[in-house]
Amino acid sequence: MLENSIFVILALFLLLGSAGMVIFKQTLFSAISFMLAMLALAGMFALLENSFLFLAQIMVTVGAVVVLSMLVIVSINIQERNLPVENTKFQWIALSTLLVTPLAILIYKSLTHLHVSFEQSEPGYGSLKMMGATLFSEWVLPFEIVSILLLAAMVGAIVIGRKERHHDT
Amino acid sequence: MTPENFFLLATLLFSIGLVGVVSRRNLFVVYMSIELMLSAINLVLATFSRLHNSMDGAVIVLLMIAVIAAEAALFLAMIVHLYRQRRSIDSDVYTALAQKKEHL
Numbered sequence: 001m002l003e004n005s006i007f008v009i010l011a012l013f014l015l016l017g018s019a020g021m022v023i024f025k026q027t028l029f030s031a032i033s034f035m036l037a038m039l040a041l042a043g044m045f046a047l048l049e050n051s052f053l054f055l056a057q058i059m060v061t062v063g064a065v066v067v068l069s070m071l072v073i074v075s076i077n078i079q080e081r082n083l084p085v086e087n088t089k090f091q092w093i094a095l096s097t098l099l100v101t102p103l104a105i106l107i108y109k110s111l112t113h114l115h116v117s118f119e120q121s122e123p124g125y126g127s128l129k130m131m132g133a134t135l136f137s138e139w140v141l142p143f144e145i146v147s148i149l150l151l152a153a154m155v156g157a158i159v160i161g162r163k164e165r166h167h168d169t
Numbered sequence: 170m171t172p173e174n175f176f177l178l179a180t181l182l183f184s185i186g187l188v189g190v191v192s193r194r195n196l197f198v199v200y201m202s203i204e205l206m207l208s209a210i211n212l213v214l215a216t217f218s219r220l221h222n223s224m225d226g227a228v229i230v231l232l233m234i235a236v237i238a239a240e241a242a243l244f245l246a247m248i249v250h251l252y253r254q255r256r257s258i259d260s261d262v263y264t265a266l267a268q269k270k271e272h273l
Contacts, residue, residue, distance in 0.1 A: 007170045011178050018182055018205055022189040027197045027258070034201045037182075041208055044178075047170065048219045050227050053234075060234050065204070065241040072245045073197060076252050084194040084259030092192035097184075100191075104184040111176040111213070118172060122222045134224040135231065146235045153239035161246035163253075 007047060013040035022093065025083070027073050035066045049126040175216040182209035196251070196258040200244045207237055 017037030024030045042057035086092075124130050135143060182205055189202030211230045218226025248258065255262050 003170050007174065011174070014178065015181060015185075018185045021201055021205070022185060022193065022198065027195060030195075030198050030201060034205070037205065038208065041212065044175070044212060045215055045230075048175075048215045050215055050218070050230075053215060053227055053230055056231055056234050060238055061204075061208075065238055068241060069197065069201070069245055072249060076249060078252075078258060082257050084257070084261065086194055089192070093188060096188045096191040100184045100187050103187070104180050107183065108177060108180045111180070112173050114172075116172050116220050118170070118219065119222070121219065125219075125222055125224070126227070130224050131227060131231070135228050138225070139228045139232070142232055146232050150235060150239050153242050157242040157246035160243070160250050 003047060006043070010040045010043040010047070013037070014044070025086070025089075027078060027083070028070065031066065031070045031073055035062060035070075038062050038066055049121055051126055052128050052131045053126075172216055172220060175212060179209045179212040179216070182206075182212065194260045196248050196260050199260060200241075200248070203244075204237060204241070207233065207240075 014037050017033045017035075017040060020033035021030045021037065024033065038057065038061050042054050042062065045053040045057055186202045186204075186206035186209065189205065190199055193199060193202070211233055214226045214230045214233070218224065218230070251263055252258060
């Protein structure tokens with residue numbers, strides 16, 4: 001019963017946050033509602049008994065990714081006149097919602113075609129110990145590839161983000 | 170709290186992200202919508218991991234979170250670079266790779 005009410009509250013925050021992210025004109029408001037949605041998603045991971053994912057979601061996505069994007073939004077200091085002029089924003093949103101709805105119905109139908117239900121989880125499910133055992137036994141190679149990807153992304157971000165001295169076109 | 174609720178929520182999140190990518194022109198909103206779509210996939214993966222009582226799905230979610238971080242670093246660097254060029258975050262301004270020349 002308690003789980004159900006927590007789920008409803010978190011789902012409300014998740015949907016309101018993501019809808020606000022699409023609707024707000026000011027970029028910083030969008031980022032704040034996105035942060036709200038990501039925090040609610042971390043709560044969803046906790047409801048699914050994945051304690052480590054809850055931690056990783058809060059630390060990496062909320063603590064690093066969203067805060068970094070807010071920092072960039074604040075530091076480039078976008079003036080009102082530099083924001084894109086979107087007079088027909090709500091028409092576009094309504095039109096694309098109309099176009100996306102069949103796809104959403106298709107995804108939902110195919111996902112719920114399984115007729116599954118939650119059972120009592122095995123003891124130790126979602127614990128840090130089991131997570132580490134799975135990560136470092138069966139998923140070692142993807143883990144190493146992800147570390148190389150992060151290094152490559154860091155180098156790429158430095159190369160893209162530095163100031164250009166001359167145009168070599 | 171049934172799996173159907175989680176699936177419905179993930180579907181709605183993915184749809185909202187897709188709507189954001191299609192209908193908005195603010196580069197930051199486009200970026201955050203892409204992140205939202207990735208997060209919807211994460212929610213489905215975590216739900217299936219819980220359904221099968223196996224940690225494999227949760228490990229994939231963990232790796233996806235790392236990929237999201239890498240994507241954020243690159244995308245934000247790209248936005249800063251583009252903003253320095255034209256002083257705008259309107260995605261319609263950047264047509265350097267487009268075919269038609271008269272737009273520039």
